[in-house]
Amino acid sequence: MSAIDIHDLTVTFPDGTVGLSGIELQVRPEEFIVLIGASGSGKTTLLRTLAGFLTPSAGHVAIGGRDVTAVPPEKRRMGMVFQQHAVWPHMSVARNVEYPLRRAGVGKRERGERVDRALELVGLGGFARRRPDSLSGGQRQRVALARAIVADPTVLLLDEALSALDEPLRDSLRRELVTLTRREGLTTVHVTHDRTEALAIADRVVVLGEGRIQQVATPQELVSRPATAEVAAFIADATLLDATALPVAPSEVMGSGSTLTLAVLPHMVEVLPAGADGIPAQVRSVLYDAGDWSLTLDALGTVFRATVRGARPEVGDPVTIRIHRPLGYLT
Template sequence: MTIRNQMNESGADVRLHGVARSWGATTALSGISLHVRAGSFCVLLGPSGCGKTTCLRIVAGLEQASAGVVEIGGRDVTALPPAQRGVAMVFQSYALFPHLTVAENIMFGLKARSVPKPDRLRRLDRAVEILGIGHLLARRPGQLSGGQQQRVALGRAIVAEAPVCLMDEPLSNLDAQLRAEMRREILALQRRLGITMLYVTHDQTEAMGMADQVVLLRDGRVEQDAPPADMYSRPATSFAASFIGTPPMNLLKLSHEGMVPGTGGPVLGPPRAAATLAGIRPEALRLSDHGIPAEVTHAEYLGADTVMVCSVGAEGRLLARLPGRVAIADGALVHFDFGPADLHLFDAATGHRIPQPA
């Protein structure tokens, strides 16, 4: 018997149909359409200024869409105020009320909605139990660490018992270790409560590690909308390829003959009139006696693996992630080989993926 069954909670579908937002001449979002299934974890990913936060705020109702429709649980909420949309939100700054105690902060919304006191306390107890913040209830936000404040903000979202939870870069103010811990905790929480999560981040590791569905945004448009594994293995554009992965995918400009300029081969892509980019993940490369010739410029040993920075041909740069410790002197000449499935081709002008014959 899980908590989810006890509470009879579950997520709601979130759908965006052609949602756009512009201020005068500047366009933050142009025609975003997406579907987040009930109870799934969706990450809105993108570099800063891509419109992901604007998109989240439109779903929350904190900002109005210039065009398009927002549906939550099959209900058109485009014109509804934030409180009536059935969403809870965790802000990047946590937005805790500095003069209220932790308990008062968590129950602020319940009081505002005149939830009866026994019910309020029951919900508080449950959130406290889930988050393990029982010893902090009488403190004020100023007396809490960043991680504790984050938990209180989560508590406020939990007690709302809203079917949809929105998070705006909730981990960006935490240190790396705490971030990894909270990442697991948020994911476990979402699974446990069965709520629909819409999560904004610029950190692709968060997206890869948490999401059921990643929506990659760029300049106010959806670049790719796919499960993280698909986005990793079949990036739809060169932008998606260069955004996902640590380090991201190598993109090499090919000559018309399909080779890296300045090398004598191998032929990576079919001869094309238009410029082509060849993409190979750093972790797909392995040292060999044949393949792409490269000159090691720098090697970075990271413990589990070594990232080797190499130059290829006239102006190409190649990163290879090799397992374990690889001791090769700077300036050495090496060859990299890779499997045929690890090669991705993109049109250099449009950035679109070029379908390859299987």
């Protein structure tokens, strides 16, 4: 069980590009943290810096109270799983999994016992002699996971580890991964570009943008109270409006400043028949979403998201929308 403490972490690349700027983050022991953000937001840079593959320009990283800022990756007691399986095809499953133990000089008998246990934990008991080319994509990713945990790491790092898998295998492995980290008491940091995945598996979500932390919150807090208009747009498909652009009901205002931006989340948009009292709109797209219909709506040149139940709306249908209590951000 290890906490992760990140203080004032900055990474500047040789060409002057700032990858991370002043990152402050504390991860509790056994917590499952998910890093998410748009491409170039800094999530992979942060993970690679935690792993020791990148050296920070400033700041510190501590694992379990030990400063590891200058400690090489192989001495940080971290397991890491990448998007691509990185399983060596010329080695058996057992040889793949035991590789970190061989490098650490662990004896043959103990290696065998630990490999067997790791394979059992990831659901591959009895696969030790198999070759990777005889396994499915999900099984190869389980081999990579077993290799990451076989050396009893204190921290598990996952870099888009499930994104190469197809559903429903991805959903199944996602559930197994959360169960495994809970059972083994692993502190876990997971990078993903999938918002649904982040909200489904995280204890807390870290939203990054332009190398800075935009918000750290539980999934419930993140969806119900995004800290900024940009987070609302990224996480919840909010439509961002100038406060004077649309006559709406009173909003909940957060922040301080003089310029107001409204964030209209899908659940704040009520869809009514054409001709009702409200703002005229037209259905632009319709997608089925677990019993509901997810719509995009064009209202006076502005696109909104909304969710409705019942009969399927059709693209081009005229409707009326009402906006209820959008979030207001003073900047």
